[in-house]
Amino acid sequence: MVCLFDCVILSCFYVIIHLVYKVGDVLLPGDVFSFQMPESITDSKPEKVVCGPGLRRNGDEVLVCKSGILRHKQPNLYWIDSQQRRYVPGKGESVIGIITSKSGDIFKVDVGGSEQASLSYLAFEGATKRNRPNVQVGDLVYSQFIIANKDMEPELVCIDSCGRANGMGVFGAGGLLFKVSLGLVRRLLAPQSEIAKDLEKMFPFEIVVGMNGRVWVKSKTIQQTLIVANLLESCENMTAQQRQTLFRRVADGSI
Amino acid sequence: MRDTPLSNCERDFLLKAIQEKKRLDGRQTYDYRSIKISFGTDYGCCFVDLGKTRIMAQVSCELITPKENRPNEGLIFFNIELSPMASPAFEMGRQSELLVKLNRQLERCLRNSKCIDTESLCVVSGEKVWQIRVDVHLLNHDGNLMDAASIAAIAALCHFRRPDVGIQGEEVTVYSTEERDPIPLSIYHMPICVSFSFFQQGTYLLVDPCEREERVMDGLMLNTCLDIITMALVGQGADNIEDGYEHTLATSL
Numbered sequence: 001m002v003c004l005f006d007c008v009i010l011s012c013f014y015v016i017i018h019l020v021y022k023v024g025d026v027l028l029p030g031d032v033f034s035f036q037m038p039e040s041i042t043d044s045k046p047e048k049v050v051c052g053p054g055l056r057r058n059g060d061e062v063l064v065c066k067s068g069i070l071r072h073k074q075p076n077l078y079w080i081d082s083q084q085r086r087y088v089p090g091k092g093e094s095v096i097g098i099i100t101s102k103s104g105d106i107f108k109v110d111v112g113g114s115e116q117a118s119l120s121y122l123a124f125e126g127a128t129k130r131n132r133p134n135v136q137v138g139d140l141v142y143s144q145f146i147i148a149n150k151d152m153e154p155e156l157v158c159i160d161s162c163g164r165a166n167g168m169g170v171f172g173a174g175g176l177l178f179k180v181s182l183g184l185v186r187r188l189l190a191p192q193s194e195i196a197k198d199l200e201k202m203f204p205f206e207i208v209v210g211m212n213g214r215v216w217v218k219s220k221t222i223q224q225t226l227i228v229a230n231l232l233e234s235c236e237n238m239t240a241q242q243r244q245t246l247f248r249r250v251a252d253g254s255i
Numbered sequence: 256m257r258d259t260p261l262s263n264c265e266r267d268f269l270l271k272a273i274q275e276k277k278r279l280d281g282r283q284t285y286d287y288r289s290i291k292i293s294f295g296t297d298y299g300c301c302f303v304d305l306g307k308t309r310i311m312a313q314v315s316c317e318l319i320t321p322k323e324n325r326p327n328e329g330l331i332f333f334n335i336e337l338s339p340m341a342s343p344a345f346e347m348g349r350q351s352e353l354l355v356k357l358n359r360q361l362e363r364c365l366r367n368s369k370c371i372d373t374e375s376l377c378v379v380s381g382e383k384v385w386q387i388r389v390d391v392h393l394l395n396h397d398g399n400l401m402d403a404a405s406i407a408a409i410a411a412l413c414h415f416r417r418p419d420v421g422i423q424g425e426e427v428t429v430y431s432t433e434e435r436d437p438i439p440l441s442i443y444h445m446p447i448c449v450s451f452s453f454f455q456q457g458t459y460l461l462v463d464p465c466e467r468e469e470r471v472m473d474g475l476m477l478n479t480c481l482d483i484i485t486m487a488l489v490g491q492g493a494d495n496i497e498d499g500y501e502h503t504l505a506t507s508l
Binding site: 098100110112136138139140172173174175176177216222223225226229230 | 259262264272275280281
């Protein structure tokens with residue numbers, strides 16, 4: 001009797017790990033990912049699936065390697081939306097860095113990762129060997145990664161592929177820099193960001209958002225800058241409704 | 256690992272905000288962050304949360320031979336450890352200047368104020384006394400370590416119970432907690448440290464600086480209250496001592 005019981009439990013166990021997950025489910029590292037094809041794409045040949053961040057291919061299966069919510073984008077992109085505070089440099093991402101030292105032809109920039117990134121002085125708009133950019137130690141720069149992998153030192157540039165600054169470069173006089181989690185930053189930068197829309201209704205301010213979790217804010221008075229900074233930091237763990245109530249309360253009470 | 260450097264714009268903004276008498280989290284000049292004290296399951300284990308700064312203190316005791324010049328008194332030993340989980344600037348095993356300063360200030364605060372009756376720790380004069388050891392661990396650094404460490408240490412000492420001891424002739428028996436109830440230490444008063452940070456060449460003081468305010472301050476003044484038992488003036492701007500006294504009395508009352 002006991003042996004039969006054991007066998008039944010074992011077979012149940014093997015069945016469970018091939019559960020079907022739906023978009024919006026919470027997944028944990030180690031789950032084997034198999035999914036249901038949505039009806040809309042059964043017409044085309046559905047064989048190719050793109051694995052985004054948090055998913056990894058392991059032979060024939062796709063394994064989850066970060067805990068978070070499963071998201072899907074048409075036509076075939078799946079990824080795990082996870083939350084973390086520590087930034088890992090990725091190619092093409094725009095970040096806010098702090099210049100820590102100048103040595104020869106390059107600046108060393110702290111971006112919050114495990115290593116400091118290097119930024120060449122020629123990587124600014126209109127910079128030549130004779131015309132050096134006006135960058136001091138301790139300045140803030142908004143720049144993009146051109147090299148960012150685990151084998152090499154990360155490199156930043158302040159120009160795009162056409163040689164134009166496009167909003168990048170040194171900035172920051174008079175504002176406040178603070179740190180938030182990476183998830184909040186992604187929510188702020190999303191195309192239809194609700195947080196950004198709610199904030200716009202408060203009062204005018206300038207904001208620079210770096211993918212490394214750093215946000216820079218400047219408003220007309222110091223009081224308003226502090227208000228915006230504190231509101232953003234508190235948006236982290238609030239639902240949309242709580243956030244709107246808070247913003248309304250501040251807007252009524254503020255000067 | 257290196258700590259995040261302070262950018263020029265942060266420094267300028269903080270100093271300008273302080274000039275307008277505004278602090279980052281909306282506190283007033285003499286406001287403390289909310290303090291939460293909680294105790295662990297063991298006697299002598301205490302957690303203190305001062306805003307986001309988090310410190311743990313643990314008290315333990317053992318029987319040792321006393322010093323030769325003081326055969327009737329027990330010993331108290333303090334040890335502060337800066338754990339690398341508190342801040343990327345702290346590295347394990349390295350004696351930094353901050354650590355030495357904190358240790359020295361905690362010793363002055365608790366040992367010189369004679370808040371603990373060391374003679375009550377004597378078991379057999381000249382042979383066996385209790386040595387009380389206070390270990391303070393820093394778990395998260397968000398400014399004002401000294402205040403939190405002193406609160407944690409004194410709260411842990413008040414919470415601690417030492418084992419009961421029985422003496423029969425030459426024999427000394429230490430009873431366990433099951434046999435006899437442990438005894439609390441005899442503590443006369445509770446000295447607590449209050450930190451003031453200087454700005455604008457010593458003319459402006461702020462209580463309980465958070466980590467960013469600490470980075471841009473001119474100097475730090477550490478007082479042990481209720482009376483001004485010890486005072487350490489560190490940094491520039493330490494000239495306006497009279498102002499310091501007035502402010503201290505105002506805050507401590």
